[in-house]
Structure formats: structure tokens, C-alpha cells
Amino acid sequence: MTSTNTDYDVVIMGGAFSGASAGIMLKREHPEMRILIVERTLKFDRKVGESTSELAGCFLTRVLHQGHHLSAHHYQKHGLRMWFCKTPEDDVGCLTEIGPRYQSRLPTFQLDRAILDEHLLKEACDFGCELLRPATIKTITLSEDEAPHTLEIMPQEGQMRTVTTRWLIDASGKAAVLSKKLGLHRSLESEHPTSSIWCRFRNVNGLDSFKSRKMHPSLMKGVSQLRTTATNHLMGHGWWCWIIPLSDGSYSAGVTWDRRFFTLPEGPSLLARLQAHLMTHPIGRLMFENAVPDADDTFYYKNLAYRSERIAGNRWVMVGDAAGFMDPLYSHGLDYCGHTVSAAVDLVQKNLAGENTQAITDYLNTAYPRSYRLWFNSLYKDKYSYMGDAELINATFLLDLSAYFLGPVRGVYDNPDDEWIHMPYEGKAGGFFAGFMAFYNRRFVHLGQERRRKGIYGRANNGHVWMPFMSLSPDHTAARLLWAGIKVWIKAEITTWLAPTPSTVPVMMMEGKLMAKTTEA
The missing domain is CATH 3.50.50.60 (FAD/NAD(P)-binding domain)
Structure with missing residues (x-):
């Protein structure tokens, strides 16, 4: 040897x-x-x-057998939550929320x-x-x-x-x-021009704190787990923010955006721009109004995607x-x-x-460049164009996660010796799923464009709580959620098609600002 x-x-x-x-x-x-x-x-x-x-x-x-270290030094993660609003002034109790109702069945972690x-x-x-x-x-x-x-x-x-x-x-x-x-080395700047800024914060007001629940009693309802230990995402047209709790009491918070659709607020520094953007979302204000950033822990990448x-x-x-x-x-x-x-x-x-x-x-x-391209086309290509519409993201959330559990997750749990040394979406079955996912992603891109043209983009960003009816696992439950996602997709297709095109679209989200737009009938 x-x-x-x-x-x-x-x-x-x-x-x-x-x-x-x-x-x-x-x-x-x-x-x-x-x-x-x-x-x-x-x-x-x-x-x-x-x-x-x-x-x-x-x-x-x-594979690495790090269960003890992870349990002792990192948070157990309980899913992904997404928060949508129509205006920065919306009440937290009126926001549309997407995320799990119960704790995760499989081990995932918030890592330092x-x-x-x-x-x-x-x-x-x-x-x-x-x-x-x-x-x-x-x-x-x-x-x-x-x-x-x-x-x-x-x-x-x-x-x-x-x-x-x-x-x-x-x-x-x-x-x-x-x-x-x-x-x-190949950059994907031309088709996926994403940038990111992130920082660590202390004195963050968690979503499960007494203060948060006293101010917004709706946070006590509907969810049987802690929202704080999920990865909370704030969502908007062309951007999203992550909020991740860490075991030392700090939070990792950052914004990732597609430069074709969104520009961060102006400010004297990257940190100031990140803080200003967090304040434009009701959840961001609730959590970070009195937060203290670690200015020396601010990072920025201009182009994230490459292979x-x-x-x-x-x-x-x-x-x-x-x-x-x-x-x-x-x-x-x-x-x-x-x-x-x-x-x-x-x-x-x-x-x-x-x-x-x-x-x-x-x-x-x-296999690697093929897998990368299939995964990119399935999950991320032009996704930021409809990221601010709760209905479309709810559909793709169900579809993406169920396909992920039925494919890559089930593979590594059922056949680890073979699956780990091969790339995701391997073989005919993997290629079929990747093709299906890329197809519905293209449809959601189109639906997002149509909704913006018709003035109904983000129409369901208030007043909804969409939670899967079960915790995800790599078995028949994922197949049931796949069907649930298809039904939400079909509904989105119908509502978009039936919506009239008004002569004047009063408001629409564009680059993080409310703008008026006039179109031809």
C-alpha cells in the first residue's frame, strides 16, 4: 500500500x-x-x-461517525422554514410561513x-x-x-x-x-450571477423567546417544534436570507442574491448593507433590531457558483x-x-x-460535471426569479424535497457502500428525476414571469401557513409529498392562467422595492 x-x-x-x-x-x-x-x-x-x-x-x-461531537457542540437542525411578506411593514402574524410542523426524522445539524x-x-x-x-x-x-x-x-x-x-x-x-x-476552472457568472454577504450576530431575539411570543401570539400556534433551531429563510424577489443559530449563542445571518433581479440597499460598508436589508423584512426586524454584529466576522463572495x-x-x-x-x-x-x-x-x-x-x-x-449540471438545472437555474412568490416556492419546496428524499437520501441510507462513491442523479432513474425537476423548475420560472406581468406575483405572501402533513423520510411519505407538490403546482398553473392582465399593474416587487408598472392590456 x-x-x-x-x-x-x-x-x-x-x-x-x-x-x-x-x-x-x-x-x-x-x-x-x-x-x-x-x-x-x-x-x-x-x-x-x-x-x-x-x-x-x-x-x-x-461515514465519519461524528454523532457524539455533533450532539455535544452543535445544534440539532429541525428543517427549513421560509418567511414571505408583501411589504416591510407587514405584521409578523400575517406573514406566510412554509416549513415543517414536527421535528426532523433524520439527523441534520446547524454547524459552527x-x-x-x-x-x-x-x-x-x-x-x-x-x-x-x-x-x-x-x-x-x-x-x-x-x-x-x-x-x-x-x-x-x-x-x-x-x-x-x-x-x-x-x-x-x-x-x-x-x-x-x-x-x-469554470465560473457560472453568466447564468447564475449570485453574491453573498454574511456575518455573526449576538443579542439576537429568537423566534421562540418570551418577547417574540408575547408580541406575536401566532408564533405559539401551529408548530410543535422550535422554530429557532430550524434554518429560517427570509424570502424575496431575487434574494433570500439565512438565519442559523449556533451553539455559542450567536447567529449566522447572511443574504444571497442574484444580481440580475436584486441590489442590496446602499450603505457605508458591507455589514451596514446586510443590516439594512435584514430590517426590510418583518422577521428580520423582530430578530435583529437590537442585535450586535461581529464586524470582524463579515465575509463577501461576489460569484458563488463554479465548477x-x-x-x-x-x-x-x-x-x-x-x-x-x-x-x-x-x-x-x-x-x-x-x-x-x-x-x-x-x-x-x-x-x-x-x-x-x-x-x-x-x-x-x-459523472461529476454531468451531475453538477443536472443538479444545477433542477434546483437553481433562474430560481431567484420566482423566489419571492410564496405559492410557487411552496410547490417547488414540496417537489424538490420529496425528489431529494426519494433519490439521493434514500440511496445513501439503503446502499451506502455504492452510493457514496458515485455522484448524485446517477443512472437512468436519477437522470429521469433530474429531468423532471428541471422541467418543473422551468415552468415555475415561466409562471413567475407571468405573475409579474399580470400583477399577481406574491399574491399569497400574507395569511398562509403551509406545512407538510408529516416529517420527511426516504420512504412512501416522500412519495405522498411529491403528489402534494404536484397538486400545488397544478393549482399555480391554473390560477396564473386565469388571472387577467390589467392595463395597469399597481405594485410589484422589483429589486427589493415597491414599483409601479404599466403594461399593455
């Missing part, structure tokens, strides 16, 4: 979630393997959103990524990985034959080190070191965000981390054991 003519069997670039996970999975199965993790930072920073989906929850608890990443990196080192931190990789010379790869590494303290390795795993995150070095054309080559492979990232709306970033890390570990193990792994490399280079 080890190579005597190299310094290391594997060098991992990046020690956060994906890099540490790869080190853990390799070392616990092959203690003799020589693995070096190179991490450039002295401490880990925050990420875009800090929440997991059910698939990532499965990877954390059943800095704590989790440090814990995983320590565990990788406890298994025997060598760590060089903080250190910067200055040069990478990839071999095109059987010769080892060569890296020049500069520690923050000390002299330049030149090391050789049989395998190189790129877990460099958004830096995407190998993808950019090899000219494989690599290929993710594997001659004894190198990319994992996690180094391979690509789409959108934080459904918290699927760690899903791809789980799949790509599992596939990379399988590839490295088999290659170092002497197997011919060219077929696996070829598969990853075909």
Missing part, C-alpha cells in the same frame, strides 16, 4: 472539512499510509451558511464550521496524518507518468520544504488550486469545494463534499493497492 520512492503516499492540500475527512477515511483503514495535510491558515474561518442537509447528516454520522473543521483535523492527526500548518504550497509539479508529484511548501516559520508524493488530493476549497492551475471541467487525473483528484460549488439555498455544499471525498478515497486506495484505476478516473471526469 505504501511507496518507498516517495516522501508520502498522499499529500492533501487543505485541512478543513473535505481534506480532514479524506485523511480520516484513508488512515483508519490503512494506518501504514503516509499522509501529509498542508493547511495554509492558522485557524479556520466561517463558510457560506453553516447548515447541513439530510445527505450530509448521513455522511457526518454514518470553525469548531467542526478543527475537530476533524485533530481527529485526522490522531489517526496518524502529519500536519504542516500554517504553510503555503508554492509550486506543484504534476507527473504525467509513474514518477512522483513534487511540491515546494513554505511553512510560516522555517525553511522551504520539497516533498514528493504518489497521490495529491486537492481540498483547497474555493481557492480551487488544481482546477485553476490546470485551466479547468471544474475535470476532477481527476494522473494520481490527483479534487474534492469538496475545490471541485465546485453551486448555491447555499438548500445547504447541499457538504453533500458533494461527502460524495467526492468518498470517491477520492476509493480511487486512492485501489490505486495504491496496485489496481488499474483508469476506469474510475474516467467515470469521475464524466
Whole structure:
């Protein structure tokens, strides 16, 4: 399993979630393997959103076996909640709310990524990985034959080190070191121009506080779980905000927006603009009116979506965000981390054991970009254009989640050994579901455009509480919710078609402001 003519069997670039996970999975199965993790930072920073989906929850608890750490140091997440309003002055009791009535059945978590990443990196080192931190990789010379790869590494303290390795795993995150070095990096700016600002806040008024429930008694009704421990989303045309509670008492809050449809309020700083935007939503005002931000913890990304054309080559492979990232709306970033890390570990193990792994490399280079494109078209392409309409989002929420549970979630729970090393929406069944999802997403984009033209966009953003009649699980209950979503979709099609086109559309949401628009009858 080890190579005597190299310094290391594997060098991992990046020690956060994906890099540490790869080190853990390799070392616990092959203690003799020589693995070096190179991490450039002295401490880990925050990420875009800090929440997991059910698939990532499965990877954390059943593959990495981190249930105890997660229970002790992070919040159990109870679903996703979405809040809609017609005007910033709406009463909280009048808002339309979408979200679960009961606690989640499968493990999901609100993560403090800095704590989790440090814990995983320590565990990788406890298994025997060598760590060089903080250190910067200055040069990478990839071999095109059987010769080892060569890296020049500069520690923050000390002299330049030149090391050789049989395998190189790129877990460099958004830096995407190998993808950019090899000219494989592709931005989705033209078709998904999304940006994000986020910060940590303290002294936040939770939705389940005495103050909140005293001011708005409706918050005591209809929901049998805590709203605070859900991922709460504030929704609008072209944007959404996340509000995520963390175990130290702070909240992660951020806004992600599509620059084609929305512009943040002006302000003297990114933090001021984020705060001003939070105040435009009734839930945002209720929670953040007296909140205290950590100004040093404010981050901004201009272009969120990107991917690599290929993710594997001659004894190198990319994992996690180094391979690509789409959108934080459904918290699927760690899903791809789980799949790509599992596939990379399988590839490295088999290659170092002497197997011919060219077929696996070829598969990853075909399956990853295909899966990325299918998932993007299904879930995110132009979705921000109808994000401010509660009826349309209710339909897509039911459809998206039920398809997700019937497909990727059921797969990793029922057949983990095979599913984790393959990409989501694999095979004919996966392709069929992805095609169906992309079709209804296109229909909702069209319905959103028609509703704006007819002046009924956001017509149900007040006065509704839409909650699934059961907790989601990867079985027949998801199929029932799929049918419920189809019925809501059909109703949206009919109401949009029957709505007349007035000569004057009095108000409509555009770029976060109320605007008048005149159209031809």
C-alpha cells in the first residue's frame, strides 16, 4: 500500500472539512499510509451558511461517525422554514410561513464550521496524518507518468520544504488550486450571477423567546417544534436570507442574491448593507433590531457558483469545494463534499493497492460535471426569479424535497457502500428525476414571469401557513409529498392562467422595492 520512492503516499492540500475527512477515511483503514495535510491558515474561518442537509447528516454520522461531537457542540437542525411578506411593514402574524410542523426524522445539524473543521483535523492527526500548518504550497509539479508529484511548501516559520508524493488530493476549497492551475476552472457568472454577504450576530431575539411570543401570539400556534433551531429563510424577489443559530449563542445571518433581479440597499460598508436589508423584512426586524454584529466576522463572495471541467487525473483528484460549488439555498455544499471525498478515497486506495484505476478516473471526469449540471438545472437555474412568490416556492419546496428524499437520501441510507462513491442523479432513474425537476423548475420560472406581468406575483405572501402533513423520510411519505407538490403546482398553473392582465399593474416587487408598472392590456 505504501511507496518507498516517495516522501508520502498522499499529500492533501487543505485541512478543513473535505481534506480532514479524506485523511480520516484513508488512515483508519490503512494506518501504514503516509499522509501529509498542508493547511495554509492558522485557524479556520466561517463558510457560506453553516447548515447541513439530510445527505450530509448521513455522511457526518454514518461515514465519519461524528454523532457524539455533533450532539455535544452543535445544534440539532429541525428543517427549513421560509418567511414571505408583501411589504416591510407587514405584521409578523400575517406573514406566510412554509416549513415543517414536527421535528426532523433524520439527523441534520446547524454547524459552527470553525469548531467542526478543527475537530476533524485533530481527529485526522490522531489517526496518524502529519500536519504542516500554517504553510503555503508554492509550486506543484504534476507527473504525467509513474514518477512522483513534487511540491515546494513554505511553512510560516522555517525553511522551504520539497516533498514528493504518489497521490495529491486537492481540498483547497474555493481557492480551487488544481482546477485553476490546470485551466479547468469554470465560473457560472453568466447564468447564475449570485453574491453573498454574511456575518455573526449576538443579542439576537429568537423566534421562540418570551418577547417574540408575547408580541406575536401566532408564533405559539401551529408548530410543535422550535422554530429557532430550524434554518429560517427570509424570502424575496431575487434574494433570500439565512438565519442559523449556533451553539455559542450567536447567529449566522447572511443574504444571497442574484444580481440580475436584486441590489442590496446602499450603505457605508458591507455589514451596514446586510443590516439594512435584514430590517426590510418583518422577521428580520423582530430578530435583529437590537442585535450586535461581529464586524470582524463579515465575509463577501461576489460569484458563488463554479465548477471544474475535470476532477481527476494522473494520481490527483479534487474534492469538496475545490471541485465546485453551486448555491447555499438548500445547504447541499457538504453533500458533494461527502460524495467526492468518498470517491477520492476509493480511487486512492485501489490505486495504491496496485489496481488499474483508469476506469474510475474516467467515470469521475464524466459523472461529476454531468451531475453538477443536472443538479444545477433542477434546483437553481433562474430560481431567484420566482423566489419571492410564496405559492410557487411552496410547490417547488414540496417537489424538490420529496425528489431529494426519494433519490439521493434514500440511496445513501439503503446502499451506502455504492452510493457514496458515485455522484448524485446517477443512472437512468436519477437522470429521469433530474429531468423532471428541471422541467418543473422551468415552468415555475415561466409562471413567475407571468405573475409579474399580470400583477399577481406574491399574491399569497400574507395569511398562509403551509406545512407538510408529516416529517420527511426516504420512504412512501416522500412519495405522498411529491403528489402534494404536484397538486400545488397544478393549482399555480391554473390560477396564473386565469388571472387577467390589467392595463395597469399597481405594485410589484422589483429589486427589493415597491414599483409601479404599466403594461399593455
